[in-house]
Amino acid sequence: xxxxxxxxxxxxxxxxxxxxxxxSGSFTSSQATYDxxxxxxxxxxxxxxxxxxxxGCINNNRHxxxxxxxxxxxxxxxxxxxxALLSVTMQDRNIPLSDVNLVIYSATExxxxxxxxxxFPCCYAGESDHHANDIVPYLIHCVQRDCxxxxxxxxxxxxxxxxxxxxxxxxxxxxxPKVSLQYINSLLMSRLEYSSTxxxxxxxxxxxxxxxxxxxxxNRKILISGRLLAMIIMDVLAGVSIACAxxxxxxxxxxxxxxxxxxKVVAEGVHVLLEWLSGAPxxxxxxxxxxKALASFFSYHVHLWRLYLELAEPVLRWLAWVVVWVxxxxxxxxxxxxxxxxxxxxxxxxxxxxxxxxxxMLQICVLESQWRAFRGRKWNPLKQRVDGxxxxxSVDSLSRVLTTVLLTLSLFLLPTTTVxxxxxxxxRIVLNVSRGLLNLAVWLLNINPVxxxxxxxxxxTRIKGDIYFASVxxxxxxxxxxxxxxxxxxxxxxxxxxxNEILSSTHIQDxxxxxxxxxxxxxxxxxxxxxxxx
Amino acid sequence: MExxxxxxxxxxxxxFPDNYVGDSxxxxxKKCKKVSLSAALYGATAVTPEICxxxxxxxxxxxxxxxxxxxxxxxxxxxxxxxxxxxxxxDHLAASIRNDAKVVCFxxxxxxxxxxxxxxxxxxxxxxxxxxxxxxxxxLRLVVHDYGTQVAIVNPTVSxxxxxxxxxxLASRLDSDLDVFTLMTVAVALFALLPxxxxxxxxxxxxxxxxxxxxxxxxxxxxxIIQYTPHLLLVLVVALLLCNCLMPTLYICCQGHKQNIYGxxxxxxxEDR
Numbered sequence: 001x002x003x004x005x006x007x008x009x010x011x012x013x014x015x016x017x018x019x020x021x022x023x024s025g026s027f028t029s030s031q032a033t034y035d036x037x038x039x040x041x042x043x044x045x046x047x048x049x050x051x052x053x054x055x056g057c058i059n060n061n062r063h064x065x066x067x068x069x070x071x072x073x074x075x076x077x078x079x080x081x082x083x084a085l086l087s088v089t090m091q092d093r094n095i096p097l098s099d100v101n102l103v104i105y106s107a108t109e110x111x112x113x114x115x116x117x118x119x120f121p122c123c124y125a126g127e128s129d130h131h132a133n134d135i136v137p138y139l140i141h142c143v144q145r146d147c148x149x150x151x152x153x154x155x156x157x158x159x160x161x162x163x164x165x166x167x168x169x170x171x172x173x174x175x176x177p178k179v180s181l182q183y184i185n186s187l188l189m190s191r192l193e194y195s196s197t198x199x200x201x202x203x204x205x206x207x208x209x210x211x212x213x214x215x216x217x218x219n220r221k222i223l224i225s226g227r228l229l230a231m232i233i234m235d236v237l238a239g240v241s242i243a244c245a246x247x248x249x250x251x252x253x254x255x256x257x258x259x260x261x262x263x264k265v266v267a268e269g270v271h272v273l274l275e276w277l278s279g280a281p282x283x284x285x286x287x288x289x290x291x292k293a294l295a296s297f298f299s300y301h302v303h304l305w306r307l308y309l310e311l312a313e314p315v316l317r318w319l320a321w322v323v324v325w326v327x328x329x330x331x332x333x334x335x336x337x338x339x340x341x342x343x344x345x346x347x348x349x350x351x352x353x354x355x356x357x358x359x360x361m362l363q364i365c366v367l368e369s370q371w372r373a374f375r376g377r378k379w380n381p382l383k384q385r386v387d388g389x390x391x392x393x394s395v396d397s398l399s400r401v402l403t404t405v406l407l408t409l410s411l412f413l414l415p416t417t418t419v420x421x422x423x424x425x426x427x428r429i430v431l432n433v434s435r436g437l438l439n440l441a442v443w444l445l446n447i448n449p450v451x452x453x454x455x456x457x458x459x460x461t462r463i464k465g466d467i468y469f470a471s472v473x474x475x476x477x478x479x480x481x482x483x484x485x486x487x488x489x490x491x492x493x494x495x496x497x498x499x500n501e502i503l504s505s506t507h508i509q510d511x512x513x514x515x516x517x518x519x520x521x522x523x524x525x526x527x528x529x530x531x532x533x534x
Numbered sequence: 535m536e537x538x539x540x541x542x543x544x545x546x547x548x549x550f551p552d553n554y555v556g557d558s559x560x561x562x563x564k565k566c567k568k569v570s571l572s573a574a575l576y577g578a579t580a581v582t583p584e585i586c587x588x589x590x591x592x593x594x595x596x597x598x599x600x601x602x603x604x605x606x607x608x609x610x611x612x613x614x615x616x617x618x619x620x621x622x623x624x625d626h627l628a629a630s631i632r633n634d635a636k637v638v639c640f641x642x643x644x645x646x647x648x649x650x651x652x653x654x655x656x657x658x659x660x661x662x663x664x665x666x667x668x669x670x671x672x673x674l675r676l677v678v679h680d681y682g683t684q685v686a687i688v689n690p691t692v693s694x695x696x697x698x699x700x701x702x703x704l705a706s707r708l709d710s711d712l713d714v715f716t717l718m719t720v721a722v723a724l725f726a727l728l729p730x731x732x733x734x735x736x737x738x739x740x741x742x743x744x745x746x747x748x749x750x751x752x753x754x755x756x757x758x759i760i761q762y763t764p765h766l767l768l769v770l771v772v773a774l775l776l777c778n779c780l781m782p783t784l785y786i787c788c789q790g791h792k793q794n795i796y797g798x799x800x801x802x803x804x805e806d807r
Contacts, residue, residue, distance in 0.1 A: 285658030376691030397726040398637050404698040412655045
């Protein structure tokens with residue numbers, strides 16, 4: 001309820017300078033709980049319609065009114081030169097004009113705004129539950145319902161139809177690749193526990209196109225579909241331009257041979273590293289037999305890796321071609337394929353890290369348990385605590401000898417294995433950081449908010465989500481002695497929602513990739529104990 | 535007139551006034567048991583064989599690393615002594631002969647497999663560090679060994695394991711696999727099997743026989759030191775004097791200053807058995 005008036009009438013400003021027609025709309029009333037006064041709200045949504053409940057008429061010429069007997073509310077307005085209220089009749093009672101609020105609103109703004117019903121939600125089930133105390137949600141609900149009824153009767157324009165056609169075609173073409181890629185993705189996840197960034201990105205792109213199609217078919221909301229469409233177009237343009245730039249500088253063969261020389265350099269570097277470790281790295285004195293054994297084991301592994309690269313030559317050649325021309329799906333797909341290629345190229349380093357981590361975990365486990373046994377304690381799994389061995393005494397000398405031997409061996413071999421573990425975990429962390437950066441680039445390319453920024457820059461009505469009332473100046477009209485008899489004249493303005501709220505409301509979780517965030521506790525526990533792998 | 539003793543009871547009519555405080559009022563127990571000099575000296579002889587075992591290990595190590603001792607001779611000697619000891623105490627052992635044979639086999643296999651690894655274990659550590667480490671570990675072993683008393687510091691597991699740790703440190707300095715194997719076997723015999731044998735002897739035989747055995751052990755160790763490591767002779771003499779002469783007299787002298795009174799005001803002692 002606005003002020004203490006009994007009736008609030010909301011009138012669209014499009015009525016200004018309209019001819020004499022009947023007005024249609026809806027009204028509601030409710031009783032205030034504290035003093036029992038009944039307040040009414042009347043929303044005028046249309047003029048000159050033949051059907052629908054008629055609530056009043058525009059009466060510019062002051063001739064005799066044709067009052068419809070079935071309506072309990074009758075409003076008479078004047079539309080020349082400004083909108084003014086002539087009379088209000090409620091249930092056969094004439095309401096004094098000083099008890100009435102007249103609010104002028106802009107129907108187009110409220111119709112087109114897509115965020116306003118999020119801020120003023122009208123959560124009522126039926127008409128009879130409406131409360132006149134919540135005027136603004138009721139207004140928005142009536143106007144938007146009226147708008148959508150009007151739109152149902154209109155046809156889509158050519159532009160929309162063409163876009164929908166193109167999108168349908170794209171979805172039909174990509175149905176088979178989508179199914180096969182989903183199958184491959186699930187296979188990789190279940191068997192090898194490897195989530196391929198490139199496959200995820202391509203599947204995400206297809207689901208984004210599906211979402212666009214769904215949004216465009218349903219309603220007139222263009223925020224989400226426009227954001228996704230603008231993002232996809234920018235991405236594809238960037239990817240195609242990168243592909244053209246790369247292919248104008250070098251052919252696919254050149255790319256492949258540079259990739260091969262890169263991997264050769266990496267293998268040589270690992271070899272040199274292993275040689276360094278088997279000597280006295282950084283002046284540390286390592287256990288010679290052990291370090292020689294480990295270094296020769298890893299070198300043999302590098303040799304196997306080189307063999308594998310030579311065997312997989314045709315596949316890699318095809319992959320190089322794919323990296324360049326997958327730009328048709330967007331620059332984010334290119335970056336994702338690059339991330340996957342990085343994983344493939346450093347597979348042997350991942351193997352080394354796994355071996356070193358497992359040895360480290362074994363050593364830490366043995367050290368911990370044997371250190372406890374050394375002091376005569378043991379772990380009680382029932383009570384989940386460490387117990388002394390006072391009442392035991394059943395430990396015979398053999399297990400004590402075994403404990404001592406194991407502890408001594410682990411303790412003296414610890415520096416050597418720790419050095420190897422540290423080296424390989426550093427390499428692994430570097431690779432993970434670079435992979436995280438590439439994932440971040442993919443994420444940034446996908447959450448491109450350029451459409452929303454454009455809308456807010458031109459001040460479009462679609463992003464107006466807030467409302468404020470302003471009083472219309474009365475100075476020029478009417479003198480002071482008429483003031484108590486005129487209704488309170490207000491104007492409803494809309495206001496843009498802040499940018500971050502628009503971005504967060506159009507950010508649907510399923511259709512955007514997850515932001516890469518490092519889990520520090522997992523990383524630390526993995527480094528210390530070697531149980532979970534990075 | 536008050537010839538009868540005051541008793542701490544309420545149901546008896548006693549001729550004392552109500553606020554009389556008698557000697558037995560506080561239920562004080564004096565916890566010092568006076569120990570005589572001979573008992574202290576005899577008790578100190580329990581530590582002596584342990585000192586001799588530790589020094590014996592070092593002597594054997596030096597003998598083998600200087601190639602003055604033949605490792606196969608040492609090995610056969612240890613095996614013979616072990617079998618003799620086993621035969622003597624066979625009646626008291628709970629396990630069957632088969633189990634013991636299995637245990638021995640396991641020992642042999644384990645130490646034989648681990649010997650080559652131990653040989654190269656401390657290649658990168660300096661000799662001085664090894665010597666210091668071994669000394670410290672053997673001292674620790676002597677401190678926490680179970681000599682038959684019930685004191686909180688006693689931890690038989692730690693003493694046994696630390697002794698073996700020290701012997702692994704020493705054995706890693708030797709050159710051939712057989713030497714390492716021998717030293718490890720000797721260490722197991724000295725630190726794992728001999729203490730139980732000694733404990734049984736001490737409780738089984740009388741005072742006289744125990745003293746004779748102790749003197750025998752000291753003599754064998756002394757001769758070994760003189761022959762192979764003369765520089766440790768001073769250590770042996772000082773340790774024996776300290777342990778057998780100085781410490782008991784000091785204990786007896788200071789005994790008089792110990793005045794522990796335990797009464798009902800003390801915290802309850804929970805027996806952790």
